[in-house]
Amino acid sequence: MFIFKILKNIVIFLIKQIAKICLFFVILGVIILGIFNYLSPKKEVAEIRNNSYLQLDLSRKYNENGVNPLEYFNPGGIDFYQLLKSIDKAKIDPRIKGIFINVDESILNRAQIEEIGEKLKEFRKTSKKVYIYGANLDNKNYILSVYGDKIIMPPSASSTVNLTGYFMETPYFKKLSDLVGVKFNVIHVGDYKSYGENYVKDKMSKEYKENISRILDKVYENFIKTVSIERKIDEKTLNERILNGKLMVATPKDLLKYNMIDKLQYLEDFIKEKGKDNFVSVDDYVKEGLVRKGENYKEKIGIIYLEGEIHYKDNGSGFKDKITPESFEEKFNRALEDKDIKGIILRINSPGGSALASDIIYNQIKNSPKPVYISIGKVAASGGYYISSGGSKIFADKESLTGSIGVVSLIPNVEELVKKLDINLESLQKGKYASIYSLTSKFTEEDREKLYRSNELVYKEFLNRVSTSRNIKMEDLEKIAQGKVWLGEEAVKIGLIDKIGGLEDTIKEMGKDLKLSKYSVKEMKTQESINNILNSYMGPMMTVQDILSLKINKKIEKNDLYFKPLMYYPYEI
Structure with missing residues (x-):
């Protein structure tokens, strides 16, 4: 031995x-x-000639977190707000004849698609054209394509079309967990609070199915309406074709026949037709625009980006987006101390996380001496909505996910696995509930009740915060809480948000409310030091060492997503 x-x-x-x-x-x-x-x-700023086409690359990420650590050494990348502003500038730029977008491999989320779509509609009101190219079209990139004047696909049978209703599958692990001996005790407060149910159930709950089906149906309904309006196709006919499967595993010729695209042409032929040298990348255009016409008015509106899970502390897990009270306070205080900044906008993309961290950030927002407006992007649900409710006004896109007012705790337990491995664990205990967070001790009904009562207090605090901030009666709020998730267009009707609109709509509303005739927008980006960047890289290394050193228990105990009350909705739609 x-x-x-x-x-x-x-x-x-x-x-x-x-x-x-x-x-x-x-x-x-x-x-x-x-x-x-x-x-x-450094590459010189490209000269933009007359009759140029602004080219948007949607296969890359346009950050909304205010920082890209890899740009520490090579600054110059543009964020989503700059992407929107580039379309505005192109609209009035006499050198720009049109916009060209290749929608293949687009990684834009639904909220970003909505906001770019609105920009393209404004752009098309001029005599300038928007050309869309896609070799492979599905629901997600086609919904953006319909905002173009011309949709082009290659005349190839191998080019794929997959337009359908929706398909979503969620794995449920209970039987596997029982087999392996790793169990999760999930404590929900809110009947519709679904996070973690796939660890303790072997099939989808009635509440989760009801909630998610409603959302998916509404998103599909919006898809049909938008395509019908923009492409001038009868809504009923379009719906029948899609649900009958005629546009699944279809071809560009099928779409051309049904007036869903405008032309069959290879990409290289299109570029040759317009002139290869007449295309300017959005990066070059933004750089050139900033050099030539950098407007800098004294009065400003500040933007703070909050993206990722909400944690009480930064655990150094690499470059994964996260929100902490500390990181928020650093940017928020800079905005408050800047006398030129008259109001602050928080652009939030977060599924939530730590209840404690959410409450701390909420308190900072609520007590701000300057007005704070909220712009919800892809998602501000659960803890993300908790933070949002501290703002004076909340904006969201039609298909932003929000709400999910509820609390959940996950308590992992490997007691059965330890027995299967024939490991004998000796423990010493003094005090009732001292072992309540143990990974290997038996989790009793009394333990569950103790944690449920604790979570219930957190849930009531959540309700009180929203009720006060949004001026919603508690009995009315309880009907729309319970962990229910809402689309932006639903949330505005039930009082969870104020208006449908994107980031720029939020900026314009704040400028109007503050009676600012001329103002600039200042993005409060995270000030990363080289030391912080290296520490971020070191995070994964420490995790590997800890696992190999069998320090798993300590790492899990320090993770905000276990044991502690969570306000979390991590699902994709």
């Missing part, structure tokens, strides 16, 4: 060292590449 123990320790040591070395070279490579980019001669 002693020999085996030595061999085991040697293997673990070697794996740890290999992991360290690999990660070290990854870090070193990134730093060297970054320094090289930083020191290399």
